[in-house]
Amino acid sequence: MLAFLIQRVLQAIFVMFVVALIAFSLFHYVGDPVLNMLGQEATDADRAELRGRLGLDQPVVVQFYRFIVNAAQFEFGISYRSARPVTDMIMERLPATLELAIISAVFAVVLGIGLGIYTALRRRSLLSRFIMTTSLIGVSLPTFLIGVLLIYLFAVELGWLPAFGRGQTVRLGDWWTTGLLTTSGLRSLILPAITLGLFQLTLIMRLVRAEMLEVLSTDYIKFARARGLSKRVVNLRHALKNTLIPVITIIGLQLGTIIAFAIITETVFQWPGVGALFITAVRFVDIPVMAAYLMMIGLVFVIINLVVDLLYYAVDPRLRAQGGGK
Amino acid sequence: MSQDEPVLSVRHLRVEFPTRHGTLVALDDVSFDIAPGEVLGVVGESGAGKSMTGNAVIQLLEPPGHVAGGEVRLSGRRIDDLAEDDFVPLRGRHIGMIFQDPLTSLNPLFSIGGQLIETIRTHLPMNEKQARVRALELLREVGIPAAEERLNSYPHQFSGGMRQRVVIALALAAQPEFIIADEPTTALDVSVQAQILALLKRLCAEHGTAVMLVTHDMGVIAETADRVAVMYAGRLIEIGPVDEVIRNPQHPYTRGLMASIPGIEKSLDRLYQIEGSMPRLVAIPSGCAFNPRCPHAQERCRVVRPDLMPAGAGRAACWLHDPVDPLPRLDENGRKEDAHVR
Numbered sequence: 238m239l240a241f242l243i244q245r246v247l248q249a250i251f252v253m254f255v256v257a258l259i260a261f262s263l264f265h266y267v268g269d270p271v272l273n274m275l276g277q278e279a280t281d282a283d284r285a286e287l288r289g290r291l292g293l294d295q296p297v298v299v300q301f302y303r304f305i306v307n308a309a310q311f312e313f314g315i316s317y318r319s320a321r322p323v324t325d326m327i328m329e330r331l332p333a334t335l336e337l338a339i340i341s342a343v344f345a346v347v348l349g350i351g352l353g354i355y356t357a358l359r360r361r362s363l364l365s366r367f368i369m370t371t372s373l374i375g376v377s378l379p380t381f382l383i384g385v386l387l388i389y390l391f392a393v394e395l396g397w398l399p400a401f402g403r404g405q406t407v408r409l410g411d412w413w414t415t416g417l418l419t420t421s422g423l424r425s426l427i428l429p430a431i432t433l434g435l436f437q438l439t440l441i442m443r444l445v446r447a448e449m450l451e452v453l454s455t456d457y458i459k460f461a462r463a464r465g466l467s468k469r470v471v472n473l474r475h476a477l478k479n480t481l482i483p484v485i486t487i488i489g490l491q492l493g494t495i496i497a498f499a500i501i502t503e504t505v506f507q508w509p510g511v512g513a514l515f516i517t518a519v520r521f522v523d524i525p526v527m528a529a530y531l532m533m534i535g536l537v538f539v540i541i542n543l544v545v546d547l548l549y550y551a552v553d554p555r556l557r558a559q560g561g562g563k
Numbered sequence: 564m565s566q567d568e569p570v571l572s573v574r575h576l577r578v579e580f581p582t583r584h585g586t587l588v589a590l591d592d593v594s595f596d597i598a599p600g601e602v603l604g605v606v607g608e609s610g611a612g613k614s615m616t617g618n619a620v621i622q623l624l625e626p627p628g629h630v631a632g633g634e635v636r637l638s639g640r641r642i643d644d645l646a647e648d649d650f651v652p653l654r655g656r657h658i659g660m661i662f663q664d665p666l667t668s669l670n671p672l673f674s675i676g677g678q679l680i681e682t683i684r685t686h687l688p689m690n691e692k693q694a695r696v697r698a699l700e701l702l703r704e705v706g707i708p709a710a711e712e713r714l715n716s717y718p719h720q721f722s723g724g725m726r727q728r729v730v731i732a733l734a735l736a737a738q739p740e741f742i743i744a745d746e747p748t749t750a751l752d753v754s755v756q757a758q759i760l761a762l763l764k765r766l767c768a769e770h771g772t773a774v775m776l777v778t779h780d781m782g783v784i785a786e787t788a789d790r791v792a793v794m795y796a797g798r799l800i801e802i803g804p805v806d807e808v809i810r811n812p813q814h815p816y817t818r819g820l821m822a823s824i825p826g827i828e829k830s831l832d833r834l835y836q837i838e839g840s841m842p843r844l845v846a847i848p849s850g851c852a853f854n855p856r857c858p859h860a861q862e863r864c865r866v867v868r869p870d871l872m873p874a875g876a877g878r879a880a881c882w883l884h885d886p887v888d889p890l891p892r893l894d895e896n897g898r899k900e901d902a903h904v905r
Contacts, residue, residue: 456667459623463662464682464733465655468647478672554717555671 249539256535260528313529334510341434353445375439384432384505401507433502437491448480489545493538569596570773577632587844602774604788612797613777617743659734663746665726669718676714686737701732724755796852803877813874
C-alpha cells in the first residue's frame, strides 16, 4: 500500500513538473510583458530597471528554478495588469468556481448514476426510453447554448431565476466567500450548475447504463440470482459495485473537466470565478495569471487522478493482491 | 426409479423465444422426473436444449425466452407459474444451480467468506457469527484446505478447481433438495474434473440431494449419473438407466451418439459421425426431428411426431418402438429387415 502510494505521488510530482515547464515557457513565447507594462513613453533605462526587478535578466534556468520554488509555495508573482499578487486574485475568486463546480459535480454524479441504474434495470419502460432520447440532447448541445437557452427560458421568459452573477455572498473565515447560505446565492447557482453539469450528467448516465447492462449479463450475476439473493441485493450490491469500477475513472476525469471548463459557463453567466479571471488574463496577456491558472488546473487533475487510483485500490481486490503495481 | 414422490417433475415443458423472424421453439414437450437423491444426466449436442431445460426449471431464462407451456413441480408443488418475487425464495433454498465456468461464477469484488455468509444468511435464520461458522464447515466439506484463512480470500486467489469447489459450497449452502449442475466440469482440467465430480456425487449422496447433470460428455454421465436423458433439437428423445442407454441405446440418434464416442481400447482411423447436423431451431422438420439423418426413417417418421414409448429398459421417442405397430428397421440398403430380429 505504501509503495503504491509513494509511486503514485512521485508520478504526480513529475506531472506537475512538466506542467510547470509549460506554464513557465508562456513567459517567453507570449509577448514581452515589460513593453506592455511600461507603455510607449518609457526609456530603455526604465525597461532595464523593471526587467531586473522582475528577474527577467537572469539566465533561463535560474528563472525556471525560481518559478518552481515560488510555485511550490503558491507564489506566482504580480499580475502585469492589476499589479496585485496573483495568488490573492485567484484565492478570492476560487470559492465561486469551486462552489459552482462541486454543486454541478454532485448534480451530475448523483443523477447520472441514479438515472443510469434506472434505465439499465427498466430497459424497456417508456420513461427509460424517454430519458435515453433526451440525454442525446445533453450530449450533443454545446455548453454555451444550453446556458443561453436556460437563461432565456427561466430568467427572461419565466423570470424565476437570476440570469447572471452570484447573488449575495457570505464571508466564511479569512478568504472564503460562499453563496450557499443565502437564498439569492442558491437561486443564482441553479442555472449555471445545471449548464455546467448537464453534459457530465448525460455522459455518466449513459456510461453507467452501458456498464450495468454488461455486468447484469455476467455469470456471477446469474449465479448470484441462482443462489437466491434478492433482486435488490443482486442489483444494488453485486452489480452496482462492479459497474462503478470503470465509472470511477470517468467521473474523476469529468470532475477535472468541470473545473477546467467552468470558463465557458462562467462567461455565459458572468460568474465571478477563476475561469472569468483567466479569460480576462488572456485578453490582456497577463502571463502570471495564465501561468498560475494552468498550474492550478494541472494540480486539480493530478489530485483527482491520485484519488481515483486510491479508490480503485480500495474497491478492487485484484489490484491489492498484485502488491500495488499496475 | 424410486418409489417416492419425485423431487422434480417436468411435464410437456415448452420454451419459446419470440424473434423478429418468428417464434423459436427452444424446448418442445419435454417431460421427465427426478427422484430424491437421484442423478439424472442430460446429454445432447450444443443447442439441443440441455441448459435451456435447467434454466427454465429455475426460471433464469434469458429474456425474451419464456416458458410457454407445460408444468414444473418441485416436491409436488407447482412452480412454473410463480411470479419472480415468489420464485426468488426457492432459488438456493430448494433449487441450487452450478454453472459451467467457475472463473466467472464468483463476483470478483467480494471475498469468498462474504459471498458464503450472504448466501447462508439469505436462507437460514443465522447471525453473522453463526453464518461464519457454517461457511467454514462448508469450505471444509468441499475440501478447501486452510479454510479459516481462505474465508477472507478473493476469487482470483483460487485456482479453477478450487473455485468450482467454492461454487459447489455456495450452491449447497442452504441444502436444497435439488441441484442443477450445468456443465460443471467442462471448463476444468481433466485431472480436476474427476475430483469435482466425485465431490459433487459424494455431497449429494450424503445430503440426499437430487441432481440434474447437464453435460455433453458421455464419460461424465457414465461415471456420475443414475439415469440419462438424451436431447435433440429441443426434444427429449430417450431416457433410461445409464448403463442400459450406453450399452443398448434404443433411439437411432442415441445409437449414433454412442458410436461416435472414441474409446481408448478401440483404435480407429476415422471417428464415427452421424451424417448431417442437428436442425436449427427455425427449421425443425415435421414428424420426428431426427428423420432427415435417420437411417430408418420412413413415411410415418416424416409426418407424425413420436412420443416417448417404452423401449428396452427405458423409453425412446421413436416409431421403431411403437407398442401397437412398430416400424420395421431398414438395413444399410434401405430394405426392410425382419421386424422380429433385433
